[in-house]
Amino acid sequence: MDKPLRTHFSLIKLIAWTCIFLGLILFFSLHYPHSSPSNRLKYLEDSDWKYQILNSGRPKSRNGFRVLVTGAAGFVGMHVSTALRQRGDGVVGLDNFNGYYEKSLKRAREDLLKSKDVFIVEGDINDGVLLTKLFKLVKFTHVMHLAAQAGVRYAMKNPGSYVHSNIGGFVSLLEVCKLMNPQPAIVWASSSSVYGLNKKVPFSEIDRTDNPSSLYAATKKAGEAIAHTYNHIHGLSITGLRFFTVYGPWGRPDMAYFFFTRDMLKGKQISVFEGLNGFTVSRDFTYIDDIVKGCLGALDTATKSTGSGGVKKGPAQLRVYNLGNTSPVPVSKLVNILEKLLKVKANKVVSPMPANGDVLFTHANISLARRELGYKPTTDLQSGLKKFVAWYLDYYKPSGKKSSV
Numbered sequence: 001m002d003k004p005l006r007t008h009f010s011l012i013k014l015i016a017w018t019c020i021f022l023g024l025i026l027f028f029s030l031h032y033p034h035s036s037p038s039n040r041l042k043y044l045e046d047s048d049w050k051y052q053i054l055n056s057g058r059p060k061s062r063n064g065f066r067v068l069v070t071g072a073a074g075f076v077g078m079h080v081s082t083a084l085r086q087r088g089d090g091v092v093g094l095d096n097f098n099g100y101y102e103k104s105l106k107r108a109r110e111d112l113l114k115s116k117d118v119f120i121v122e123g124d125i126n127d128g129v130l131l132t133k134l135f136k137l138v139k140f141t142h143v144m145h146l147a148a149q150a151g152v153r154y155a156m157k158n159p160g161s162y163v164h165s166n167i168g169g170f171v172s173l174l175e176v177c178k179l180m181n182p183q184p185a186i187v188w189a190s191s192s193s194v195y196g197l198n199k200k201v202p203f204s205e206i207d208r209t210d211n212p213s214s215l216y217a218a219t220k221k222a223g224e225a226i227a228h229t230y231n232h233i234h235g236l237s238i239t240g241l242r243f244f245t246v247y248g249p250w251g252r253p254d255m256a257y258f259f260f261t262r263d264m265l266k267g268k269q270i271s272v273f274e275g276l277n278g279f280t281v282s283r284d285f286t287y288i289d290d291i292v293k294g295c296l297g298a299l300d301t302a303t304k305s306t307g308s309g310g311v312k313k314g315p316a317q318l319r320v321y322n323l324g325n326t327s328p329v330p331v332s333k334l335v336n337i338l339e340k341l342l343k344v345k346a347n348k349v350v351s352p353m354p355a356n357g358d359v360l361f362t363h364a365n366i367s368l369a370r371r372e373l374g375y376k377p378t379t380d381l382q383s384g385l386k387k388f389v390a391w392y393l394d395y396y397k398p399s400g401k402k403s404s405v
């Protein structure tokens with residue numbers, strides 16, 4: 001075959017392959033929306049979505065905040081978003097709706113937030129391009145950072161998820177915040193688990209936290225160290241809140257109070273862990289409404305970040321607080337309360353606590369949060385579980401009608 005003809009054929013082949021390649025990109029972008037950051041950008045630039053985000057982020061009261069709530073489809077995120085919107089702040093949610101537990105519960109929380117004029121952008125906190133776009137669109141004054149891989153025991157199964165969300169995700173968010181002008185003030189969820197194997201109780205913020213007993217705890221401890229560096233270098237105002245075993249309506253199915261309820265209603269066996277020599281395992285269970293008050297107290301007392309565009313102009317606020325109930329309760333007592341509320345006898349077995357990262361006890365000293373955030377928990381475990389059980393029975397009743405907060 002002479003040379004010109006050969007060239008002609010290779011040009012046709014090149015054009016053919018290019019068309020196939022472009023066709024595949026078009027097919028996948030249409031069939032898998034939000035599957036890549038560029039799709040999510042379109043999602044933000046589309047006028048309808050943009051309007052919903054701007055409307056959701058617009059404060060209803062004159063001095064209202066504009067808050068980005070990451071993890072807004074989560075248990076704590078949904079309650080905090082509701083409280084912020086109800087008092088007149090602008091609130092935009094961000095959540096990747098992952099499958100750590102039933103997505104239907106996250107979608108039901110999303111529906112509830114929609115009814116309260118809060119919009120959730122579906123995306124990952126590791127998506128810096130999406131975050132930057134969001135910040136430029138809404139100019140958030142505050143970030144309530146709740147998105148994370150939660151759960152102590154799951155780290156034994158999927159360690160990567162904790163690094164992805166709790167380390168990579170947090171750094172990605174801080175990298176975007178530092179470049180904003182003005183920078184937002186950040187309040188984020190650390191965890192009582194950072195106290196790990198500490199013996200001195202109640203746990204205080206001035207205690208060392210060098211013995212995390214789970215990868216989850218280690219990622220939260222790392223988060224506190226990461227917060228320190230972004231405060232020191234870039235002037236970001238950052239407040240860490242160490243939540244203590246939070247429970248309540250719209251809670252998390254991976255937590256003991258929730259799946260104990262589910263299993264007890266089905267007559268399924270539950271395992272109540274105990275420590276060595278029959279040591280009673282206990283938790284400083286904290287009701288969600290008290291946690292929400294603590295979150296809003298932290299947001300309201302957060303001072304402005306002092307940097308812009310990544311350049312620090314002065315010292316910035318860096319804080320950590322315990323948000324607990326200061327009255328630890330044995331897990332066995334939790335089961336007794338559930339038996340009375342559910343009117344069933346638990347089919348329970350007491351078993352040694354497995355080496356799964358769990359700690360034997362937690363107990364919060366909350367004097368610092370009380371003094372500086374006006375934090376004052378008011379709900380005891382019996383009253384809180386009563387509200388949880390009422391929600392649970394309503395939400396999962398056969399008709400499937402979803403309950404309100």
Ligand SMILES: NC(=O)c1ccc[n+]([C@@H]2O[C@H](COP(=O)([O-])OP(=O)(O)OC[C@H]3O[C@@H](n4cnc5c(N)ncnc54)[C@H](O)[C@@H]3O)[C@@H](O)[C@H]2O)c1
Nearest residue numbers: 071073074075076096098124125147148165189243245246
């Ligand atoms: N509930 C508790 O007892 C408790 C106690 C201590 C600390 N915390 C912390 O409080 C925060 C909220 O916890 P929760 O109980 O509401 O848990 P949750 O799992 O219900 O909420 C977390 C939300 O974040 C989302 N998410 C996870 N990774 C993400 C990512 N990479 N990008 C975007 N979204 C992501 C999830 O889809 C979920 O909706 C978490 O940081 C958790 O570690 C919770």
Ligand SMILES: O=C(O)[C@H]1O[C@H](OP(=O)(O)OP(=O)(O)OC[C@H]2O[C@@H](n3ccc(=O)[nH]c3=O)[C@H](O)[C@@H]2O)[C@H](O)[C@@H](O)[C@H]1O
Nearest residue numbers: 150151152191192193243244245255256257271272273358
């Ligand atoms: O404060 C926190 O920072 C953490 O709070 C929560 O962890 P935990 O305090 O471990 O709550 P949860 O799992 O409900 O177990 C409650 C109790 O039941 C015991 N437990 C558990 C399971 C079981 O089968 N049997 C049992 O006795 C178990 O040993 C424990 O004593 C959050 O999930 C976590 O995200 C983290 O943020």
